[in-house]
Amino acid sequence: SSDLTMDDLVVVKTPVKNGGESRDITVKGCVLWNELAHAFSLGAEMRDTVEDVHFSDSVVIHDKGREWLLRVYQTDAGDIRNITFDNIKAEECRRLASLWIGKAVWSRDTNYGHIADITFRNIQATGPKPSIDLKGYDSDHEVRDVRFRKVVINGQPLKPAGVNQNEFVQGVSVSP
DSSP: OOOOSSOOEEEEEEEEEEEEEEEEEEEOOOOEEESSSEEEEEEEEEEOOOOEEEEEEEEEEEEOOOSOOOOEESSSSSOOEEEEEEEEEESSSSSEEEEESSTTTTTSSSSOEEEEEEEEEEEEEEESSOOOEEOOTTTTOOEEEEEEEEEEETTEOGGGGGGEEEETEEEEEEEE
């Protein structure tokens, strides 16, 4: 049998303020077909801390979603840290990765949190120019300490110029 998900496929959220943190989560060994939204994501609706989340050893065999394949989508006040995307292969990918802080239709908090200590490692993506976009909200709500290790897009190692980022992103490193 098969199931069709018409939204995010695997997502971590903390939708209740002071309602419980999400920690020590491992998602691995998935084979996904993404038709609509995110394949692996955190958010939106992260009002409390999310840390130590690891997505690994997975394949997205079809990515036609309108959103990002690998994403941290922070629209509320929780702090997001120590997130790893490791050993993931994506086919037909258009939007590979995004770390984003800002207001969205799902926002319930008036302040925004932080995104820090994110690793993308051993990622292979093929498709029509898969992109990477990092966006902090302001100097008090930044995206910090992001590592890209052995990320290969359409057979070519990711270069620093392949990571789009705004002025509220600090500490990005790219290595083969």
